[in-house]
Amino acid sequence: MSSQTGIKVSPALAGVWQQVTAPGSKVRAVKISILKETLEEDGLFDIKGTFEEDFRIVHDNLKDDVPAYFMVRFDGSKSDQWIFLAYVPDIAHIRQKMIYAATRATLTKDLGDSHFTDSIYGTNKGDFTLEGYKRHRASMTAPKPFTDRERQLQEIHANEKSMIENMKGGTHRVSHAPGMNFPLTDRAVAALKKLVVAAPSPAKALPKKVTSPASTPLPVSPVISRESTVVVPEKSASAENVEDDEWDDDKTKEAKAEEDAAPVEDVKGIEPEEEIPVEAAKPERTVNFVKLVIDAESEKIDLAGEAKIAAKDLVKNIDEDSPRFTFFAYEHTHNGTAHDSLVFMYTCPSKSKIRERMLYSSCRAGVLQAATDNAGLSVDKKLETTDVSDLTEQFVLEELHPKTSHSSFGGSSARSAVSGPPRFNKPARPGARKVM
The missing domain is CATH 3.40.20.10 (Severin)
Incomplete structure (x- = not known):
């Protein structure tokens, strides 16, 4: 706004402001006016009582048709903080109203925005009484006017915020899903x-009998007819004994070789029975x-x-x-x-x-x-x-089970040759069903 009016704080006002903001100062209020196109100090008022008692200084030193600025100091721990008041009456001259309205930002900036924790802009002297100041504070803390929809949104956001704050205090969160997490009854x-559905009971196995090699029946020997027999000359008893001994020795060696080659079996040479699972009813x-x-x-x-x-x-x-x-x-x-x-x-x-x-x-x-x-x-x-x-x-x-398109032999080139360029579906209507 300073670029519009070009009005600046005078060196005298800057010095006065430095003194009244110094520790130990007893000044309650400062009145500032625009005099000769410069912001000048127009009155200093000492502390006589509490903030609420001294606030009447503002109303008593304002004129009905003359704009003015006021700075008022707070009490106690806020004694280094000020409230900025801008009075621009409707009945003032148009040029004055424009100048004062356009210069207030320059004034607070040159004096230091950090000094001011609150501000009031008014066009009526009644706005600068103690009751007017209390109405201003009440309007600042009052809830803003909302429509029903805005109020519902505010309640939902407040519930979400309170739930998040409650969950922060715990060491374990049951749910990590976003949004609101109401518990199930x-x-x-x-x-x-x-x-x-409960898992079906373990399948009951039926034994399957498997015969061991020892119990395998021997093949049936071929039948030899009388006509096919050949007469063999009789041998002496000693020769028969020798042949029988050799036969027994060969048979013993063959049996021993078969035992060495055979796999290790269970007790008594019988393999364990194989179990066949039977599916249980769901x-x-x-x-x-x-x-x-x-x-x-x-x-x-x-x-x-x-x-x-x-x-x-x-x-x-x-x-x-x-x-x-x-x-x-x-x-x-x-x-x-x-x-x-x-x-x-x-x-x-x-x-x-x-x-x-x-x-x-x-x-x-x-x-x-x-x-x-x-x-x-x-x-x-x-x-x-x-x-x-x-x-x-x-x-x-x-x-x-969504349908999948299967390409014909020849890949995408063959498919495009038959069906032509791909076609695009129309967008779904608003509010239509969708898959998450």
């Missing part, structure tokens, strides 16, 4: 645990649909409903006018393979209240983390929509 946790799930709601009063996530339904009945069981968190265990078969998928659905209808939409959006990540920590759930797919009618069985299947 006991019955909500119990319902979520029903979605977890336990049946009693609940596959759990719906959660936020209880704003208690600041907890509560159970809104649980059931065992078919995928085609999802739309019927989810609220259409309020946001909800839904967990659905979908047992189905795709391309001949059985699947058991856990789907998390966050529904936020457009016609629901703004406060509800903001609250549920802030708690979404916290609910997923709490379901993992408290109920041991592992979500396979996350869906979000503003229209509950989107959650059809066909849509859920397409999201769980």
Whole structure:
């Protein structure tokens, strides 16, 4: 503003200001006016009582149609701090009003902005009484006027700030998800645990009998007919004994060689029986649909409903006018393979209240983390929509098993030769469903 008026603090005023701000000074207030295009000291007023008692000095030394500046010193520990007052009456001359309004920033800057902790700009002498000063302080500390939506946003931010400050004091945080983390109620946790199918009992093994080499039957010897026999000359008894001994020795050597080559067996030469596992029956799930709601009063996530339904009945069981968190265990078969998928659905209808939409959006990540920590759930797919009618069985299947395009022989060049340049899909409509 100094570049607009060119009015500066005079050396005399600078010296006076240095004296009144020195330690031990007894000056309560300083009046400053613009005289001959220069900022000059126009009156010094000593301390006579408390700050509130001496504040009347300002009102008593102002004229109805003459602008002026006042600096007033505070009491006690704030005795080195001042309040800057700029009085520019509406009935003053236009030139004076423009000059005083444009020069006040230059005045505080030249004297030192650090000295002034508060300021008042007024056009009426009534603004510079003790009651006027109290109204000014009340307006500074009063809450700002907000619309309902702005007030709701402020409450949400305040809740988030308090939760973060509370978590800072602990040595352990259960959830590290961003946003608001409301705890789950006991019955909500119990319902979520029903979605977890217990692991089947260990398979019972049936023994499979395996015969040992010792018990293997010998092959049947061939039948020799009488016609095929050949008469062999009889041998003497001594010759037969010699041949029998040689035969026994050879047989003993062969048996010993077979024992050395054979693998080590169990006791009595019998191998252990091989066990054949038998698959146990999978336990049946009693609940596959759990719906959660936020209880704003208690600041907890509560159970809104649980059931065992078919995928085609999802739309019927989810609220259409309020946001909800839904967990659905979908047992189905795709391309001949059985699947058991856990789907998390966050529904936020457009016609629901703004406060509800903001609250549920802030708690979404916290609910997923709490379901993992408290109920041991592992979500396979996350869906979000503003229209509950989107959650059809066909849509859920397409999201769980998206179709993949298989290129023909020849790669991308062959595909482009047949189908031409790629086509771009139109953007989704506002508020449409989306996959997280």
